[in-house]
Amino acid sequence: MKALVCEAYGSVDDLVYRDMPGPVPGPGEVLVAVKAIGVNFPDGLLVEGKYQARPECPFAPGSEISGEVIALGQGVDQFGIGDRVLSLTTSFGAYAEKIVLPVKVIHKIPASMSYETGAALLAATGTAHHGLRQRGQLKAGETLLVLGAAGGTGIAAVQIGKAIGARVIAACSTEEKLAFAKSQGADEGINYKTQDLKQAIKDLTNGQGVDVVYDPVGGDAFDVCSRSMAWNGRLLVVGFASGRIPELPVNLTLVKGYSVLGVFWGSFTIKQPEDHAANMRELFQWFEEGKVVPVVDKTYQLSDGIEAIKYVTGRNVMGKVIIKP
Ligand SMILES: NC(=O)c1ccc[n+]([C@@H]2O[C@H](COP(=O)([O-])OP(=O)(O)OC[C@H]3O[C@@H](n4cnc5c(N)ncnc54)[C@H](OP(=O)(O)O)[C@@H]3O)[C@@H](O)[C@H]2O)c1
Known part of the structure; x- marks a missing residue:
């Protein structure tokens, strides 16, 4: 699969769009075909080594996605193939065509919600x-x-x-x-x-x-x-x-x-999972009522992910920037 990869900490300009081995879901996990990626301000900080977390290189940055479930790990019965979901990632890796996620962090998205909106709804x-x-x-x-x-x-x-x-x-x-x-x-x-x-x-x-x-x-x-x-x-x-x-x-x-x-x-999503789930239900309800509808400012291809990050960190964005693999 293609991914935008940080080979070594440094400039966002040094990210590389290249092939990476496709991930395989383990017990309690699903494989998701990523349809949209939310770009967040810290994505740039992470690549520059200025964020509190420092994953081992090489890695794909990014922390929120929406997509379609395409494979189930052992023991997964809460989700099925073809489910439309959004999710925070547990250890970055969002800037990729596929990602493995534990079922406990995934939410099904309403039928009326596009993948772009789903990816924009989560972290911000x-x-x-x-x-x-x-x-x-x-x-x-x-x-x-x-x-x-x-x-x-x-x-x-x-x-x-x-x-x-x-x-x-x-x-x-x-x-x-x-x-x-x-x-x-x-x-x-x-x-x-x-x-x-x-x-x-x-x-x-x-x-x-x-x-x-x-x-x-x-x-x-x-x-x-x-x-x-x-x-x-x-x-x-x-x-x-x-x-x-x-x-x-x-x-x-x-x-x-x-x-x-x-x-x-x-940390709230991890320490207070039930409150987080209740919050997501309220956000989905407000979305259906038209009260909270994320605004997508710009959409980029994954191969142009460097430009997407620089648009956000350059103080330009009005709403959210989305990447589509
Ligand atoms: N605590 C949390 O859980 C949490 C979660 C998500 C994000 N955050 C943090 O919240 C901040 C904003 O995130 P975001 O995704 O909303 O980012 P964003 O879309 O880029 O918005 C940041 C806003 O900050 C203002 N700003 C002021 N000085 C700036 C500068 N020198 N460079 C860039 N922007 C500047 C800009 O508004 P004006 O041009 O109008 O001043 C800009 O619209 C980030 O620091 C991020 O790490 C925290």
Whole structure:
């Protein structure tokens, strides 16, 4: 089978599109013909050796797929040949034509859902959902500020915030991204490149601050938000796409009476599998109701996977990028 392979840690440009041995499912596993691959910001970090995990080379990066079950390992009766599924991968390997997955991590996808949408629904949307539901405890009527709101997980947070019934403020770096976030339901927008973020939050919340901040960006925007929280607010630490992990003077949380909560969706799926399964059921329901529908910005061939990763890490993406083997 063809795969996009990291032969040695380094530049994304050095990934190689080549043949790899086809995998064979063991007991409790299935073989999936990959139909769509979700591209995520950390895919680039992984290849550069800047991610917390460092799989042994050579390996195919990528952590989420949708596809069709084409072979069953011993003892598998929960899935059949031809089932349409989506899945997180357990140890990368998504950038390939086929992948073996343990049945416990796979979900069947609704008949009305395309493979592209399925691959786009998992990591970015699942993170936003877990962040806002389990960690942020977002409630209808509260104000939610989403940073990097046009990106993969940001736009999912906008849609999910609206599905929950919150007032959603999108913060982005360009007018085009803001317009996109508003097209997906954001009630208000802040251009944090051209506007003073602190003043804009004050103006939009009558000086009260925001109840929940969803922050996949970190850096300067986090610093501002840590001073713009409402009483009983929840500041969600999701990622550091800006490249800087901020530091927090903890006295701010005391004075303003808010909480800072880390969001790590991958660990959540392993440590709380039943809650994760319940979340997926809610996401599928919201999808059927048209409330949470991943937006695919661009689709690439697997042989052009380098361009796909660079499009995402280059701060261009609005929604999700998908690769089709
Ligand atoms: N904790 C978890 O479980 C979890 C799960 C998934 C993702 N994440 C993390 O969340 C972050 C965002 O992931 P994503 O898939 O949504 O990525 P994405 O689609 O590329 O979006 C990231 C957003 O960050 C903003 N940004 C600010 N400075 C940037 C910079 N220097 N380079 C690139 N983007 C920059 C951009 O918005 P503007 O241009 O509007 O500023 C961009 O839209 C990543 O750090 C990722 O590792 C965490």
